[in-house]
Amino acid sequence: NKDKMTTSNKAEKQKTNQSNLLESHLQSQQEPPLAMGYRFSFLGIIDKTLEQLKLINQATFKDKNPFDDAYYDTMMKRTSKDKTITNLLALFNDIPVAAVCGHFKEPTHTLYLSNIVVLPAWRKLGIGRRLIEKIEKTAKQLDSCTNIKMKVQRDKTQSIGFLTHFGFTEQTSDDSTDETTMILVKILPTNEQKE
Numbered sequence: 001n002k003d004k005m006t007t008s009n010k011a012e013k014q015k016t017n018q019s020n021l022l023e024s025h026l027q028s029q030q031e032p033p034l035a036m037g038y039r040f041s042f043l044g045i046i047d048k049t050l051e052q053l054k055l056i057n058q059a060t061f062k063d064k065n066p067f068d069d070a071y072y073d074t075m076m077k078r079t080s081k082d083k084t085i086t087n088l089l090a091l092f093n094d095i096p097v098a099a100v101c102g103h104f105k106e107p108t109h110t111l112y113l114s115n116i117v118v119l120p121a122w123r124k125l126g127i128g129r130r131l132i133e134k135i136e137k138t139a140k141q142l143d144s145c146t147n148i149k150m151k152v153q154r155d156k157t158q159s160i161g162f163l164t165h166f167g168f169t170e171q172t173s174d175d176s177t178d179e180t181t182m183i184l185v186k187i188l189p190t191n192e193q194k195e
Helices: 002-028 050-064 069-081 127-141 157-165
Strands: 040-044 088-092 095-105 110-118 147-153 169-171 181-187
Touching: 040 127, 050 069, 050 088, 050 095, 050 110, 069 095, 088 127, 095 127, 110 127, 127 147, 147 157, 157 181
Parallel strands: 110 147
Antiparallel strands: 040 088, 088 095, 095 110, 147 181, 169 181
């Protein structure tokens, strides 16, 4: 029982330290450390780390933050049901600097991404590439997953360019888009193509 409390205390202390690191970084607007020997890791978004995702989104989108409490509630409900971790924080030297959020739909064999975000000061360091690689690896481990999709605003040319750089293409036959949005899709290799 004492071990459980120690583990719980350590986890809580790590969460607090990460939140404090992120908040101090956001307040100071310091440049990211480019020194060799940096540590890069992923952390699943759970109740204890959700606040960090909210801080990253707020810092990135400012007044135009498209994510409200209903979005986070839905995301966490899907996370509790889904055995595959598709909601991840990216940590650079223990500082949460980016995130990717998605969910898998079995009937359509699709991993839907709802959010890929990297704090502005941390872009152009390969963090977005690592997020895409990690989520693709996760999708490929699901035997039934055939593609990854993300709905994007047409005026978000930087996001569109980023995703197309990694093999996403516009899906032209989709009823869920209008003149302001588009669906980008990446087809994954089938089991036969993997072998």
